Amino acid sequence: MRDVAIIGVGLTKFGELWDVSFRQMMIEAGARALEDAKIDGKQIDAMYVGNMSAGQFIRQEHISSLIADHAGLVPIPSTRVEGACASGGLALRQAVIAVASGIHDFVVAAGIEKMTDILSGQATGALATAADQEWEVFVGATFPALYALMARRHMYEFGTTEEQMAMVAVKNHQNACLNPCAQYHTKITVDSVLKSPPVTLPLKLLDCSPITDGAACVILAPAEKARKFTDTPILVAGTGQASDSISLHSRASLTSLRAAREAAKMAYKASGIEPKDVDLAEVHDCFTIAEIIAIEDLGFCKKGEGGKVTQEGETAIGGRIPVNTSGGLKGKGHPVGATGIAQAAEIVQQLRGEAGKRQVKGAEIGLTHNVGGSGGTAVVHIFRRGD
Amino acid sequence: MRDVAIIGVGLTKFGELWDVSFRQMMIEAGARALEDAKIDGKQIDAMYVGNMSAGQFIRQEHISSLIADHAGLVPIPSTRVEGACASGGLALRQAVIAVASGIHDFVVAAGIEKMTDILSGQATGALATAADQEWEVFVGATFPALYALMARRHMYEFGTTEEQMAMVAVKNHQNACLNPCAQYHTKITVDSVLKSPPVTLPLKLLDCSPITDGAACVILAPAEKARKFTDTPILVAGTGQASDSISLHSRASLTSLRAAREAAKMAYKASGIEPKDVDLAEVHDCFTIAEIIAIEDLGFCKKGEGGKVTQEGETAIGGRIPVNTSGGLKGKGHPVGATGIAQAAEIVQQLRGEAGKRQVKGAEIGLTHNVGGSGGTAVVHIFRRGD
Numbered sequence: 001m002r003d004v005a006i007i008g009v010g011l012t013k014f015g016e017l018w019d020v021s022f023r024q025m026m027i028e029a030g031a032r033a034l035e036d037a038k039i040d041g042k043q044i045d046a047m048y049v050g051n052m053s054a055g056q057f058i059r060q061e062h063i064s065s066l067i068a069d070h071a072g073l074v075p076i077p078s079t080r081v082e083g084a085c086a087s088g089g090l091a092l093r094q095a096v097i098a099v100a101s102g103i104h105d106f107v108v109a110a111g112i113e114k115m116t117d118i119l120s121g122q123a124t125g126a127l128a129t130a131a132d133q134e135w136e137v138f139v140g141a142t143f144p145a146l147y148a149l150m151a152r153r154h155m156y157e158f159g160t161t162e163e164q165m166a167m168v169a170v171k172n173h174q175n176a177c178l179n180p181c182a183q184y185h186t187k188i189t190v191d192s193v194l195k196s197p198p199v200t201l202p203l204k205l206l207d208c209s210p211i212t213d214g215a216a217c218v219i220l221a222p223a224e225k226a227r228k229f230t231d232t233p234i235l236v237a238g239t240g241q242a243s244d245s246i247s248l249h250s251r252a253s254l255t256s257l258r259a260a261r262e263a264a265k266m267a268y269k270a271s272g273i274e275p276k277d278v279d280l281a282e283v284h285d286c287f288t289i290a291e292i293i294a295i296e297d298l299g300f301c302k303k304g305e306g307g308k309v310t311q312e313g314e315t316a317i318g319g320r321i322p323v324n325t326s327g328g329l330k331g332k333g334h335p336v337g338a339t340g341i342a343q344a345a346e347i348v349q350q351l352r353g354e355a356g357k358r359q360v361k362g363a364e365i366g367l368t369h370n371v372g373g374s375g376g377t378a379v380v381h382i383f384r385r386g387d
Numbered sequence: 388m389r390d391v392a393i394i395g396v397g398l399t400k401f402g403e404l405w406d407v408s409f410r411q412m413m414i415e416a417g418a419r420a421l422e423d424a425k426i427d428g429k430q431i432d433a434m435y436v437g438n439m440s441a442g443q444f445i446r447q448e449h450i451s452s453l454i455a456d457h458a459g460l461v462p463i464p465s466t467r468v469e470g471a472c473a474s475g476g477l478a479l480r481q482a483v484i485a486v487a488s489g490i491h492d493f494v495v496a497a498g499i500e501k502m503t504d505i506l507s508g509q510a511t512g513a514l515a516t517a518a519d520q521e522w523e524v525f526v527g528a529t530f531p532a533l534y535a536l537m538a539r540r541h542m543y544e545f546g547t548t549e550e551q552m553a554m555v556a557v558k559n560h561q562n563a564c565l566n567p568c569a570q571y572h573t574k575i576t577v578d579s580v581l582k583s584p585p586v587t588l589p590l591k592l593l594d595c596s597p598i599t600d601g602a603a604c605v606i607l608a609p610a611e612k613a614r615k616f617t618d619t620p621i622l623v624a625g626t627g628q629a630s631d632s633i634s635l636h637s638r639a640s641l642t643s644l645r646a647a648r649e650a651a652k653m654a655y656k657a658s659g660i661e662p663k664d665v666d667l668a669e670v671h672d673c674f675t676i677a678e679i680i681a682i683e684d685l686g687f688c689k690k691g692e693g694g695k696v697t698q699e700g701e702t703a704i705g706g707r708i709p710v711n712t713s714g715g716l717k718g719k720g721h722p723v724g725a726t727g728i729a730q731a732a733e734i735v736q737q738l739r740g741e742a743g744k745r746q747v748k749g750a751e752i753g754l755t756h757n758v759g760g761s762g763g764t765a766v767v768h769i770f771r772r773g774d
Binding site: 055056059062068073076084090094101102103126130132133246250259262373376 | 388410442443445446447484488490513517519520521629633759760
């Protein structure tokens, strides 16, 4: 197996993009990634696209062909992969496997979701199809409800507070203000989070990531060829993926995601990197409680102390382990299929030293943590600067 | 890269399965494949599932987690791949890459679609999302309409007749009568095809594959470990995948699928096998004209002679190159995400000599041809008996 590097990244602006279509968004992110890598489209050998549900959001399946077509990449193999909100991470992992195995050299890993072309109530319904249709959705559960159960249990077991959860949102909005691509450039306060409208208590509106349009793209190459394109190739040091029961009621614990722990274990083992070596991480904060659980599952703090370390500023830029410097799903926005790729793009920009005002000084090793549904799928990648 | 073998196959009955749910179907096919391979579920390292649109058909995305969960395979990596009706073929190809690369040893490639849980008019609408939503579906095109355009052009360019197309359906229904899993066990005649209700002329009802529920599963292993499980491992000799424009109007030709030709070229090259070496093939006869185009694209006859060789019986069991011995999409049924895997299962059964009354004598090499949409995606696999 060959070492794999990322040689280019590209993103659209994240937000409510009323004047841009699905296909335009993907072309925009893709063109930026090609430019960034200084590679010609003709050199691309294959493409993997993460997308949760264009079928429901814009009545378009078969987007792998649509995108290859509109990007002028026909007849390369183009494959859509889906694992709910982890679709982007899955696309990246398949692309890494394709390059590592030697089947392809230059591979695009992309992610996209156009979520605002249906009524917002319908968006929540479409997203709920990532949960168990027979055992959760049928009886009325939506994603805020499922994560609210996790939050309640985390509060009960570990004394995590609503204020600590709010601090995740405050930090991530603050980081988003430093990210030109982010959906929100609005600072918020703990007080405004606590007073925001209830969604499913204890989760309020500002505990929840938004409905977002966006696309993201990274370009992978064999490490030995990466320096022809860039002086700062970023190596994919490890990749991990795992599954868990799709529904909450089958799990041993509500306060930890087994799939995330297993995926992290796999990625740590593959890379020889330990949690203490990681300089920064992009984690799946679809709800504020999810970031708290994520940093525990990834080994950045002890179980139950995710709220406490957030409160103490350890996950802020300048803290011990900066988390979601991009603004995360909460501040940057969460176009579900694009999120896993956007996370990788942020880590690449950070490890290159190109993250502008949100730069983590001297960052050498970064991690992404991408979750599908309430934890039925998780993908973890670890990246490091090429030597 | 390691050689890869199929060590087990399993299918559900194909048809209108009113009393079986999506998850039950998948478990049934999977359990049969495990039994067939005499492998324990605990040994399975990863899973790829092809599915076109559970989101639209049963309002359930994230089926990768659902299936791993209900199959008791948690926490293995489980990934859904989608390329419209080529989803199954894509799942198989990803599984082959995973085993060939050495990342995993024992990998499940599965495919499933539950299509009858919505009104049949809605099924046609859901299937249409595999075409270009903006340039084809919006103006009223459905898949019968798109393939009718191809049929008209094939008739115009090569003199192909409606009778010749009907003969594809007659042959495939005849084969389906010999396949216990098939949806239809009904012989039809050229006359009954010609007199069946018009769908989009020149295509009549009996030129079209049906709406079907079904699931299929194959289990892959490194070739060097395959003999521990079976005396007749079937090797994956070559795999090919390609894309084309999603919409018909962008193509140079309506009478040939570029993606299929490119995918076939890739698979032939990888395997060192030529069209004349192939003993039998399962091809994507979503409409009768599609089989005629397929056998031309695959090099089994000269361009334009697909109708003629069908008429002459060359593609029948006992003919020069038996095509769709399973009954094909027309007779066996077409649960879209399952089709690519079911094709592989048929070839495995034939190459093992276990195809019962539809057995092609002395079959050593078989091919599968799986198409997404009107040809935006194609996947070709070539299989041969292990030495």
